[in-house]
Amino acid sequence: AKDTGKNNVQFYTQEMNASLEEKLALMEGLRTALHGEQFLVQYQPKVRLETGRVFGVEALLRWRHPERGMMPPDQFIPLAEESGAIVAIGEWVLLTACRQGRAWQDMGLHPITISVNVSPRQFDDARLVARVRRALEISGLDPKWLELEVTESLIMRDLQQSVAKMRELKAMGISLSIDDFGTGYSSLAALKSFPISSLKIDKSFVRDLDTNSDDQAIARAIISLSHQLQLRVIAEGVETTQQRSFLHESGCHDMQGYLFSRPVAPELIQGMLEGQADA
Ligand code: C2E
Ligand code: CA
Ligand code: CA
Numbered sequence: 001a002k003d004t005g006k007n008n009v010q011f012y013t014q015e016m017n018a019s020l021e022e023k024l025a026l027m028e029g030l031r032t033a034l035h036g037e038q039f040l041v042q043y044q045p046k047v048r049l050e051t052g053r054v055f056g057v058e059a060l061l062r063w064r065h066p067e068r069g070m071m072p073p074d075q076f077i078p079l080a081e082e083s084g085a086i087v088a089i090g091e092w093v094l095l096t097a098c099r100q101g102r103a104w105q106d107m108g109l110h111p112i113t114i115s116v117n118v119s120p121r122q123f124d125d126a127r128l129v130a131r132v133r134r135a136l137e138i139s140g141l142d143p144k145w146l147e148l149e150v151t152e153s154l155i156m157r158d159l160q161q162s163v164a165k166m167r168e169l170k171a172m173g174i175s176l177s178i179d180d181f182g183t184g185y186s187s188l189a190a191l192k193s194f195p196i197s198s199l200k201i202d203k204s205f206v207r208d209l210d211t212n213s214d215d216q217a218i219a220r221a222i223i224s225l226s227h228q229l230q231l232r233v234i235a236e237g238v239e240t241t242q243q244r245s246f247l248h249e250s251g252c253h254d255m256q257g258y259l260f261s262r263p264v265a266p267e268l269i270q271g272m273l274e275g276q277a278d279a
């Protein structure tokens, strides 16, 4: 029994080392990925439930890893956040997305809102406001077409400071949206003080909307709250027509999800926008 115990400890340690090594290798990879042009941005349409029109897109980062192939953000954003690499990567996403938004407008397409995710480390960076301003200047995108998505939990870490920073960003003419709404712990009083224009219902509440009455109640509550506070409300992760109908009937304004489109290359967004040009 004693031997087995020892072996177990050894085995455990080896596994820990393996994952630590892997983690360090990924972190090292992240440092060079930006210069190696291994990142790309895909765009997922945001659609009006009433008309089916695309009114915006969310920029979503992808890493084309030289050995592992296409890596989803959940596998590297947390590491980039931990190592601090997210600040430079996030700045690149912001600039890339702003340039893309401007490029679509320069093609004569009807302007759409470009939404970019901001992580806690990026948000805390003292130069965030300057970086956003710079991305807008370099790209020539009018600030009214840029939206930043921040999570509820990010804001709630230091409410006063977050609200101050959000006000500064808003003063620049951009909009702010709360991502993953319902998964954090904002008090209603706090929510009222956020200088935001929309709430995003987290996909965990949308997934089982057809069958789970708790999720239905939560979705309805968030929608009604948005109406009371005169915010727009968008549901993410909409995959079925039943989910769409429920949301539409419950007064949700907008949706995003595989039902309409997965995140795609910018050329495909261009096609969608051309298709609705004169509608
Ligand atoms: P998020 O901001 O909540 O983004 C929504 C995620 O839901 C995206 O996953 C999107 O592809 C996925 N999604 C959209 N529609 C559906 C659907 O109908 N069904 C399902 N099951 N999923 C759907 P993705 O692209 O893998 O991104 C995951 C997370 O990584 C994002 O969650 C965001 O937190 C983070 N992320 C992505 N790009 C960036 C970025 O540029 N900067 C930062 N800081 N975070 C990013
Ligand atoms: Ca988001
Ligand atoms: Ca989300």
Ligand code: CA
Pocket (backbone or CB within 6 Å): 180
């Ligand atoms: Ca999420």
